[in-house]
Amino acid sequence: MNKRGFASDNFSGVLPEVMEAIQNANQGHVVAYGGDPYTESAIKKFKSLFGQNIDVYFAFNGTGANVIGLSTLTQSYHSIICPATAHIQVDECGAPDKFTGCKVIPIESPDGKISPELILPHLHGFGFEHHSQPKMISITQCTELGTVYTPEEVKAICDLAHANNMYVHMDGARLANAVVSLDVDVKEFTTHAGVDVLSFGGTKNGMMLGEAVIFFNPELSKEAKYVRKQSMQLFSKMRYIGAQFDAMLTNDxxxxxxxxxxxxxxxxxxxxxxxxxxxxxxxxxxxxxxxxxxxxxxxxxxxxxxxxxxxxxxxxxxxxxxxxxxxxxxxxxxxxxxxxx
CATH class of the missing domain: 3.90.1150.10 (Aspartate Aminotransferase, domain 1)
Structure with missing residues (x-):
């Protein structure tokens, strides 16, 4: 099927600039598992984008990135609250449930977005040993229905989560589309809004493969490298993901x-x-x-x-x-x- 259709941005090929970056990285020997100059350069650019106090981990795909972010900040007795249309609920074959061991609680929403008002009824049983403990709220930006959270909407969810000793995960498989839709700095609805961990999409935006998991507080990511390895998301020849992100983050x-x-x-x-x-x-x-x-x-x-x-x-x-x-x-x-x- 060579004719372009409208099924998915995953159906598209690879950006010429990304393909060139892969080819340029395909020379000589470099340190494996992320100790290469291409990965180092890409991480520097992520820090320029989101702030210096972040921790970045590259993964193969979106499901893997979500699993890393969710698993690092939860225990199996926790619960994860998300929209009923969320990718982690509908399209990941139960991977978040399997790898985190958490109970995923879906909330019905007409537009793919959830709000503090929709979340609040599910925030109960704290400290009660018979209930899964609410620990994570996961939202998608932009959503699985193509809608976009404003910075104010994200901040309200983060404020609610943090007031209840919870974390917020953002699935940003199409994060770039949300940024240009809102016409704001990406920090406005991530770093500044209080998001704890972000899956930063690459594949749907023109990369061959690769996503980034970004923790906005390094204190929360101390176990992330072990989670990534155990989740089978640690790429030995990391330079080929690093080079792609390096190209994507060059000249916007x-x-x-x-x-x-x-x-x-x-x-x-x-x-x-x-x-x-x-x-x-x-x-x-x-x-x-x-x-x-x-x-x-x-x-x-x-x-x-x-x-x-x-x-x-x-x-x-x-x-x-x-x-x-x-x-x-x-x-x-x-x-x-x-x-x-």
């Missing part, structure tokens, strides 16, 4: 790619709003559109521009744009929508 490449993806989603939104049979179900704030279309037309559309069905019973679909989505892709898909619908 990570934001340029996300800005383009978001722009393409807005163009798609603008065009499909003209089609009566398409009903957009969520705010289009990042690089994705969720929409209701006639169920009997989905398969025909997928033959030309593949995409995933989000809710097969309702006929809700998801269209995601990527760094390499073009206006031609958008207009060609819209033309097909009009023909088929």
């Amino acid at each position: 490449l990570w934001l340029k790619t996300a800005r383009h993806a978001n722009k393409m989603a807005k163009l798609l939104e603008q065009e499909v709003q003209k089609i009566d049979q398409v009903k957009i179900t969520q705010k289009v704030q990042a690089n994705g559109i969720w929409a209701l279309i006639p169920k009997d037309k989905i398969e025909k559309l997928q033959e030309e521009y593949f995409f995933w069905v989000w809710d097969e019973h309702a006929g809700e679909v998801r269209w995601l744009c990527s760094f390499d989505t073009t206006e031609e892709d958008i207009l060609g898909f819209v033309k097909l929508l009009k023909q088929v619908l």
Whole structure:
């Protein structure tokens, strides 16, 4: 399948700048397991981005990054609160449950976001040995429904968590898309808002592989290196992840790619709003559109521009744009929508 579709930003290839960085790193011998100059340079850039008082660990993939962040800050008798649509709840095959041993408590939300008001009813049983102890709140930025938390919303969740001796984990698989959507410094809804640990996405934004786990207080990450190794996420030839992040964080490449993806989603939104049979179900704030279309037309559309069905019973679909989505892709898909619908 070589034709670009709208199934996932994981379907896209690798940014030319990233591929070049991998090739440039592919020379000679360097120290393994992160003791190389490429990883060192990337970590310096992360510290310039988030502040010097952070601890950074690279991992292979998003599930691994989430597992490292969650496992480091919990015990098996703890519970993790998250939206019902969260990737850690829906799309990670129970990996967070298995590796943390924690009880994951999903909260229903119409837009993929949770708030202190939705969280509070689940904050009980502290100190009661018969209950799993609430310890972690996990949110996704941007969410699995393409919506975005404001810095104020994140801070309110963090304040609630910290008031109850809990931590906040942010799944930032599409963090860059949220940054450009909000048009703020990334520190505004991470470092300054009080997030404790962040999974910083690379793969969905144009890297070949690799995510970063960022702890905003090194006192909390003392066990992280052991958790990463035991989670099978320690890459021996770390330079190939380090080099990719080094390229992504040079000249704001990570934001340029996300800005383009978001722009393409807005163009798609603008065009499909003209089609009566398409009903957009969520705010289009990042690089994705969720929409209701006639169920009997989905398969025909997928033959030309593949995409995933989000809710097969309702006929809700998801269209995601990527760094390499073009206006031609958008207009060609819209033309097909009009023909088929």
